[in-house]
Structures are given as structure tokens and as C-alpha cells.
Amino acid sequence: xxxxxxxxxxxxxxxxxxxxxxxxxxxxxxxxxxxxxxxxxxxxxxxxxxxxxxxxxxxxxxxxxxxxxxxxxxxxxxxxxxxxxxxxxxxxx
Numbered sequence: 331x332x333x334x335x336x337x338x339x340x341x342x343x344x345x346x347x348x349x350x351x352x353x354x355x356x357x358x359x360x361x362x363x364x365x366x367x368x369x370x371x372x373x374x375x376x377x378x379x380x381x382x383x384x385x386x387x388x389x390x391x392x393x394x395x396x397x398x399x400x401x402x403x404x405x406x407x408x409x410x411x412x413x414x415x416x417x418x419x420x421x422x423x
Contacts, residue, residue, distance in 0.1 A: 369414030
């Protein structure tokens with residue numbers, strides 16, 4: 331199910347089960363090529379514990395977990411092929 335975006339947008343978000351797939355594109359007018367195709371988002375129970383596990387396994391997340399203005403705590407990393415992965419948890423109000 332598409333949540334955001336559309337045919338004339340540069341970004342779309344799809345809900346797949348309990349996870350999300352975000353797709354991004356660059357226009358032909360962009361001066362620099364964009365490697366970002368999107369990112370697969372996994373909702374997890376404990377973002378900070380998974381971040382620590384990633385570090386313990388020798389992975390290199392892009393940044394420490396943080397709280398986002400859209401109401402999630404998350405961090406990103408790239409798989410061995412360079413694909414973007416995000417691990418998030420909806421913040422309780």
C-alpha cells in the first residue's frame with residue numbers, strides 16, 4: 331500500500347507488512363548523480379539494542395540512533411551491496 335508519493339513525486343513510501351520501503355529518484359536536471367534509490371525500513375522493539383548489536387558485529391551505522399520529528403527513533407546502515415536499511419521504533423506519546 332502506498333502511503334506517500336505518486337507518479338509526479340521524487341519520493342514514495344510503501345507499507346509492506348510491519349515494515350516500509352521508501353523509494354527515491356533524482357530528476358534529469360540534478361547536477362550530481364544520486365546513488366540513493368530508497369531504503370528498506372524495519373520496525374524493531376529496541377533500536378538502541380539493535381544499534382549496539384550492529385556495532386558488536388563490526389557493522390558501521392551511518393549515525394547513532396536519534397529521535398525524528400515524525401515520531402520514530404531510528405538509525406541507518408548500508409548492507410554489503412550499499413543498499414540503505416533503516417531500523418526504527420515508533421515513539422510512545
